[in-house]
Amino acid sequence: MSAEAVLQTETVGKRNEHLYFALRNPKVAIGMSVVLLLLLAGLVGPLFISADPMEYIGPKSEAPSADYWFGTTYFGQDVFAQFVHGLRSSYLVGALGGGIAFVIGLTVGFTAGYRGGLVDEFLNMITNVVLVLPALAVLIVISSYLEVRGVVTQAVIIGLFSWPWVARAVRAQTFTLRNRDYVDLARLTGKRAPQIIMREIMPNMASYLLMSMILLFGGAILFAAMLDFIGLGPSNAVSLGTMMQQSMAWSSLHLGTWWWFVPPGLAITAIVGALYITNVGLDEVFNPKLREM
Amino acid sequence: MGRYFRRKLLIYGLTFVIAVSINFAVPRLMPGDPVARMLTRNSVSNPESSEAMRSYFDNVFGFDVPVWQQYLNYWAALFKGDLGVSVYAFPASVSSVVLDALPYTLALLLPSILLSWVVGNALGAKAARNKLLDNGVLPIGYILTAVPYMWLAILLAWLFGIILGWFPVAGGYSFALTPNFSWPFIVDLLHHWVLPFLSLFIVALGGWAIGMRNLVIYELESDYSNYLQALGAPTRLIRRYAFRNAVLPQITGLALQLGVVVGGALVTEVVFAYPGLGSLLLNAVTNQDFFLLQGILLFIVIGVLLFNFLADVVYVLVDPRTRLGLEGGQS
Numbered sequence: 001m002s003a004e005a006v007l008q009t010e011t012v013g014k015r016n017e018h019l020y021f022a023l024r025n026p027k028v029a030i031g032m033s034v035v036l037l038l039l040l041a042g043l044v045g046p047l048f049i050s051a052d053p054m055e056y057i058g059p060k061s062e063a064p065s066a067d068y069w070f071g072t073t074y075f076g077q078d079v080f081a082q083f084v085h086g087l088r089s090s091y092l093v094g095a096l097g098g099g100i101a102f103v104i105g106l107t108v109g110f111t112a113g114y115r116g117g118l119v120d121e122f123l124n125m126i127t128n129v130v131l132v133l134p135a136l137a138v139l140i141v142i143s144s145y146l147e148v149r150g151v152v153t154q155a156v157i158i159g160l161f162s163w164p165w166v167a168r169a170v171r172a173q174t175f176t177l178r179n180r181d182y183v184d185l186a187r188l189t190g191k192r193a194p195q196i197i198m199r200e201i202m203p204n205m206a207s208y209l210l211m212s213m214i215l216l217f218g219g220a221i222l223f224a225a226m227l228d229f230i231g232l233g234p235s236n237a238v239s240l241g242t243m244m245q246q247s248m249a250w251s252s253l254h255l256g257t258w259w260w261f262v263p264p265g266l267a268i269t270a271i272v273g274a275l276y277i278t279n280v281g282l283d284e285v286f287n288p289k290l291r292e293m
Numbered sequence: 294m295g296r297y298f299r300r301k302l303l304i305y306g307l308t309f310v311i312a313v314s315i316n317f318a319v320p321r322l323m324p325g326d327p328v329a330r331m332l333t334r335n336s337v338s339n340p341e342s343s344e345a346m347r348s349y350f351d352n353v354f355g356f357d358v359p360v361w362q363q364y365l366n367y368w369a370a371l372f373k374g375d376l377g378v379s380v381y382a383f384p385a386s387v388s389s390v391v392l393d394a395l396p397y398t399l400a401l402l403l404p405s406i407l408l409s410w411v412v413g414n415a416l417g418a419k420a421a422r423n424k425l426l427d428n429g430v431l432p433i434g435y436i437l438t439a440v441p442y443m444w445l446a447i448l449l450a451w452l453f454g455i456i457l458g459w460f461p462v463a464g465g466y467s468f469a470l471t472p473n474f475s476w477p478f479i480v481d482l483l484h485h486w487v488l489p490f491l492s493l494f495i496v497a498l499g500g501w502a503i504g505m506r507n508l509v510i511y512e513l514e515s516d517y518s519n520y521l522q523a524l525g526a527p528t529r530l531i532r533r534y535a536f537r538n539a540v541l542p543q544i545t546g547l548a549l550q551l552g553v554v555v556g557g558a559l560v561t562e563v564v565f566a567y568p569g570l571g572s573l574l575l576n577a578v579t580n581q582d583f584f585l586l587q588g589i590l591l592f593i594v595i596g597v598l599l600f601n602f603l604a605d606v607v608y609v610l611v612d613p614r615t616r617l618g619l620e621g622g623q624s
Contacts, residue, residue: 125304125307128304129304129307129308129311131549132304132305132308132552132597132598132601133308133311133312133552133594133597134551134552134555134556134593134594134597135552135553135556136552136553136555136556136559137552137555137556137589137590137593137594138312138315138590140574140578140586140590141315141316141319141586141587141590142315142319144577144578144581144583144586145319145320145583165549218439222439222441225441225443226441226442226443226556226557226559226560229441229443229560229563230559230560230563230574230575230578231575231578231579232578241441244441244443244444244447248447248563248564253447253450253451253454253455253462254455256455258451261444261447261451262448264444265440265441265443265444265445265447265448266444268439268440268441268444269436269439269440269441269444270439271439272438272439273435273436273438273439273440275439276435276438276439277432277435280431280435
């Protein structure tokens with residue numbers, strides 16, 4: 001009883017410790033605030049601004065002003081309205097695409113690492129094949145055949161092709177953990193494999209998993225932007241990538257309408273860069289050797 | 294060593310088969326009728342000619358035989374180098390159109406990949422355990438890895454092409470010139486090449502620098518470094534050993550990053566209307582030229598696989614442990 005209580009306070013203490021250092025780490029604080037601020041803009045912005053970002057509302061190609069914060073496009077669309085709607089779809093692609101890749105990578109990695117043997121050989125082979133396959137080229141071919149493209153379908157196909165490196169890392173770590181004494185003990189008590197993986201193995205790499213989820217999130221956003229830029233973006237919505245594509249298609253370089261192409265790219269850079277910096281900060285939090293305090 | 298290469302070759306062979314199979318399966322599995330889309334694209338209104346075109350396309354896709362035979366025919370055509378006829382550049386064949394564009398893409402890709410790798414690694418190794426440099430390299434590196442390729446390309450085109458007017462922003466060479474081996478043409482070619490190259494080079498730089506910095510720090514903390522230090526070895530020597538060990542994962546990383554860099558090159562070419570595979574791809578997408586699209590995919594896959602194999606060979610040459618069949622260089 002008392003031992004259990006001690007154990008519990010210890011785990012609680014450890015969790016609080018991580019949170020304590022995470023909140024006090026400047027990299028995590030700055031990174032997370034940038035990500036959350038833009039997320040807020042994407043969530044709240046569209047509620048206040050016109051529902052249809054493609055609407056022709058104002059003068060054509062006007063520079064940023066008090067009325068149109070980010071100016072207007074060649075057709076007189078409000079760039080700011082497109083921007084906040086684009087933020088929303090970027091976050092959706094990041095969360096959904098990154099999430100799908102995360103789930104697949106985890107499943108493949110844990111199964112291969114825990115089961116070993118032939119299952120491992122097979123899964124490892126698939127992982128290596130998808131790893132070498134140039135994902136963007138495959139994504140381009142698949143999405144060009146889709147007649148109606150949505151943000152969700154885009155996220156799904158991105159997720160289907162960006163999991164291999166997670167699977168590899170999880171497999172390697174599971175290999176080193178699966179023969180530890182406490183895992184053997186759990187096996188002796190008759191727990192089933194999924195339960196052992198969830199309860200005994202996964203918590204040991206929780207920090208790593210959190211960080212790889214962040215990287216997948218950022219990677220999916222970058223992938224989606226590239227697809228959008230080639231003209232394979234969602235056909236029914238605005239995204240940051242399609243904004244850049246449109247601005248290039250209507251020669252905003254030569255017309256000097258920089259407010260059309262600077263904000264979307266800047267937002268993507270800010271989101272993904274902030275995620276990477278958060279990652280470095282989290283690394284310091286979970287790995288006390290790297291802390292600078 | 295034999296086992297190592299056999300395994301690698303098996304994976305590459307399998308990847309190639311899967312890529313070809315994806316190419317084969319996607320048009321047949323996707324909802325909708327690509328043939329109908331091509332017909333509407335060409336706006337054929339006369340029912341008779343529509344019928345003729347329909348049977349032509351059915352014939353080209355080989356839709357009139359069972360699926361397994363279509364699959365075998367597809368492979369047979371592939372080995373004869375027949376990738377179909379491009380719709381957009383009719384009547385040129387897909388292979389010839391792609392081969393025309395390939396030199397431009399390679400001229401962008403190879404120098405930018407290799408140079409950014411070399412410079413990035415040198416920078417990262419210098420930044421490790423050097424507070425002053427590290428504070429500069431690290432944040433800039435992270436921002437660079439987060440920049441979308443096309444955005445940096447757009448910014449460079451805007452700054453150096455439009456505002457300063459130093460470089461042209463579109464095309465592979467001036468339209469006033471015809472391609473030939475004369476000095477003015479080569480200079481013009483280089484002039485058009487600088488900006489797309491620079492943008493690819495800069496984006497890739499950050500990732501290598503950060504990777505190298507982390508690896509060198511890791512190596513400098515390892516036992517052999519501490520031991521050497523305790524023996525009183527000069528710092529230069531220790532750092533050289535750390536660098537040599539840290540280069541190994543970077544070689545693997547180079548091969549793994551290739552898919553992303555190729556994607557970056559495609560969108561960069563689109564920005565600069567550079568006449569390589571990227572612009573070709575854009576034309577294929579806007580014209581719904583599916584044969585061309587798939588031909589480009591196949592060329593990219595083959596290129597990536599070849600480069601991967603090259604990286605494996607280099608790895609074996611650099612790391613004696615793979616040669617002796619010890620650890621390292623796992624598949």
